[in-house]
Amino acid sequence: MSKRFLPRALPVIVCAVLLHCASAAQAGTDAADGAAIRTLSTIPLEDLMQMRVVTTASKFAQPISDAPSSVVVLTAADIRDFGWRTLADALATLPGLYVTNDRNYAYLGARGFLRPGDYNSRFLLLVDGVRVNDAVYDQALIGTEGLLDMDMVKRIEFVPGPGSAVYGSNALFGVINVVTRDGSGLSGLQGSLTGGTQGERRARTSYGWHGQNGADLLLSASAFNRTGRDLYFPEFDTPDTPDTHHGVARRLDWDRAQNFLVKGSFGGVTLSASHVARTKGVPTGSFGAVFGAPDRTRDTQTSIGLTWNARVAPALALAAQLQSGQADYVGTGWYPDDAGLPRLNIDGAHARWYGASLNATLTNLPHQKIVLGAELGNDARRDQYNYDAQPYARLLDDRRSATRQAVFVEDEIQLPAGFLVNAGVRFDNHESPDTHRFSPRVAVVYKATSADTVKLIAGSAFRTPNAYEMYYALPGSDGQIPNPNLRRERVTTRELVLEHTLAGGGHATLSLFRYRVDDLISQQVDAASGLLIFRNIDQANARGLEAALDRDFGPVRLRASYSWQLARGTDGVPLIDSPRHLAKANLTAPLGWRGGRVGAELLCSGKRLADQGAAGGYCVANVTLSALRLLPRAELSLSAYNAFDRRYADVGGPAFVQPTLAREGRTLAAKLDWRF
Template sequence: MIASISPALAAPWRFAFLLAVGTLPAWAAGMAAPVSAPEPGQATLDSSSEELASLPLEQLMALQVVTSASRFQQSIAEAPSAVVVLTAQDIRDFGWRTLADALASLPGLYVTNDRNYSYLGARGFLRPGDYDSRFLLLVDGVRNNDSVYDQASIGSEGLLDMDLVERIEYVPGPGSAVYGSNALFGVINVITKAGSAMAGAQAAATAGSYGERGARFSYGWHSQDGTDWLLAASSQRRDGQDLYYAEYEQPGVHDGVARGLDDDRVKRVFAKAARGGWSLSAAYADRVKGVPTGSFGAQFNAPNYTRDAQAIAKAAYAGQLYDGVELAAMAYWGRADYLGVGSYPDAADIMRINVDGDHAMWYGLSAHLTLTRFQDHKIVAGGEVQRNARRDQFNFNLGPYEQLLEDRRKGDRSGVFLEDEWRLSPGLLLNAGLRYDSDSNVGGQFSPRVALMAQVDPADTVKLIYGTAYRVPNAYEQYYAVAGVQQASPGLSAEKISTRELIFERRLDASSMARLSLFRYRMRGLITQELEAGSGVLVFANVDHATAMGAEAAYERQFERGLRLRASLAVQHSDDGGKVQPVNSPRRLAKFNAAVPVPALRARVAAELQCVSARRTEHAYTGGHCVSNLTASSTRLLPRTEVSLALYNAFDARYADPAGPAFVQEALERQSRTLAVKLVFGF
């Protein structure tokens, strides 16, 4: 055992369990504010983030939004999934600095970090060598997964400053019936703020532990004719901490400490404009991250680093063509460049600099029609084409120069889809969809999804969902080959998943709700990175099959004086055909989030608790852990000014994530306690 859960951590586990099964809801029932139910179609997401966050839950669930679950307007309650929406107010309350921070608060999700990237796991699945390619990441509806790794960037390498995010929609479960490849475990759609939400000029400054500092400047504008635009630029830097790894300690030679090598620097630019049904947007991010872990055989305690640059742009139109016929069309472009620089000893123990990298570029068109002219039917039909113009990978040594890999690829993918939301009766809704995709790499794929949603009574809704999804092997998994390190696997086939999920949703009153999800996943051809027996080189292979089953319970409540509470408990079991627990697969996850106003301080105080049970590493186990974060923020201490103070890992818990076969370490310790102060001033 690398670590074990202590008696001190057992109490938070019991507390989180009581929250999830409903003990706390009963206790708090008397505090809830009575709020009348909304009129049909009363509320929409055109509201500001503050107005959205203040809506009672009953009204929030009735919001008519173009959800990421279906691509057409429907209420969250009627979406064919257990959709969760996080607002800009949530981001501010809890001080989330990255998309990974926000997603880690959601039921059934967990995040690991290897001191370079953040990785997202769902319902017991997060395999070594997975670059978040089993989630589809959208930014304002634009595919953000690149064309080499299919990576969804959710950490500090992410495309957006979190201050620019209006809301995050998370749709768990397979989404290939709507979006095609990559949407195995879920779809994440990040909606950015409009200029009206950040009217005028605004400046922000951040300072924190381990040399953290940052700055942002933005300007938003909205006119009476509907023209809206937003410009923003930001820069962040963190020196990082010294890190000890026992695996590298050599008495008399090295103490196993990587000093000054955990730095992180990122710059971002964002622009967005809209008028009428037309919109334009573009974003760019450039990050340089020190890598202190000696991964992939690099020399430990040497200045190894990675650089990631990514950009996206889109032009879109959405509007009504005829009565009951709406069109949404988009042209988009994206680029991602990766560079990894490290020191490696050769066979003669002479240190050489190795440069590893890729260039990815893609562009495409998508369009769909939404038809509401037929009674009791809402139909969406559309298609998209994407050209992966660059899927290039390279690797070479310096001193002297030696080319080890030069692989250039291109590819195409296209898809057509049809979905129908059929209201069988006032309380019974059927959502059925089918998509066909063609990929130049692996051929054609059909992806069906069927969901039956029944409103048993005004308070209770039941959803029964069956869906399938797939993921095409990416260029890195298939074609990356460096002698002695990793071999190519061109014969990989697509991963496929079929899921069954039963969801119970109950509105306890106008200000609280509870949800229980029971799920079973079955995967075929799961792609996993392994060390090849005998040679010791890395290789990707299709595992025969894997299954997962479990339950997620979630509860959310608002109180009359502004207290918001959210809690969840997930119990899950995954199996990849072996007799032992799969690597990096926790059996239990518990989450608790609460935010409350403190009038005496003119502030809001928020706390979150995240607990993860023990996980298996390659040869051992990491212990279970609970991490707490505390945040206080105020917009009323000074005119036009917001001040926040955040304490992350407030009780300095010592915990680690499984490392995977590319590391000497069995597990990598996560960040210790840190403090951050933020000041936002509006001109």
């Protein structure tokens, strides 16, 4: 089979595999009818295992088969079995998603879109349903800079596709809701210690309590430190730059972070607060910094959410939320002055935001569930600054604020003959930039059999340009030009989803999608000045398929996916940092010794274009061995990341001298968890 024929043949092959799985399934009773006439105590265990329920897609609990998207759920058991250390590690295993890293932050791409200079602003990140994207960069923190220690995550719900009909701006390519654990799940004092290569050290202490009256409390604190390793960048190993240590960045790739989580609930009211303080050495000489200098970034973020849920009448449930957030970024770097001598420069941002929302779920109409909602938001601080420290010179002092309001309605209608319609629309009004936007979404769900579901989904979403893209201005040869005239991005999508429940446990999914993005915002180099600038490119289109299989073979579980995606600009050229192929497999199995388990994963990506050249394709394997009953109250796990020491790289972008940046080689870690 030729390489040219392979991409065309793969969709047919995948469809044939899924149809073969469907033909092997046993016929079952209609799940919808069964739920109406049986209590949970009478449902067979196999059926209970198939009742996968999510709340993120529509802001009310619904089976995944009814959700207006191909939702994927990851659990605390998945996090433990595969040794995921960050949210980025977990998301990288999902169909259609890919994660890159520039030795400072982790970036998330979906269905062929990951634009240079974007800080994950095209995904909406929620923690326990509370928005945590900041007010300056709209950044979703998913790496070691993330808000949560992964040991405190109960489940992760990912809703791919446009979510603006429910959530507004930033939900272009998906909504990520991270649900934290409860005190009842810990039941006392717990701790963990981790040691690994490159000087990695982690420590966590957590306490959980649950009272007989329903009160629940969770407290957790953790710390992380990694010294890193020396890195070689051939772009800085040149005869005309003898002061660059022959392209070697020595002891500059270090990373430190501290995380805190407090969560309490009683009588339908939940108060949660999370905080992260992370400092990272930057070894890449990005944005024109002096290579080999001790540059660093420090990010802190705090999120506080107060939620109330109650059924005030048999057919009326209310949910209210108050939230507050604050984020600070400080970048310390050395840059050459006009005479070529290094100068100390401080770059930073301060964001503070508040929000309130109220949702009402009505079920008094036959075969309908209606959600009405209203939101208010105030980005009180969207400040950006930059100055030279020695001698002092103020280069940027931009202070802004903005407000936003939104209303939305969503209706789920149960129709005869196995049909369900989920339709919603949201109106957003943003003060800065001035944006008024209707965002509709409609999904027609057809339950062809008790095991087969067909979904037709159409929708649109938008993203307003953030303060960094519009107002950041910095003079100098490696500076940036502001662009206050940026227009909002708009995405229109069409998707067909086929879902099949497998006999014996598991499910298969096939998604065919087509995206059109208008006014896509990208960071570019201005031809006239040579400075960075964000601009709207006319249009980008993407089409492709995602096939996923989650299958139980007795105690062994296999989760695998393949994605083919083609994203092009208006000129027909494939987008930068956009892989054509993604293939993934995750396998867990018992070892039969002291509760032992093995979790192995394989992550493969096709090549991606860069500004110059390309980042080659790769396959990376990670393995985690766990002994869940090593001691009466202790668990031990051993992990090997990039176990075969595969050499691969990510696209750098216009802020880097390097067209590609090498990813991490093999790293090892040992983790001990105990309960008092």
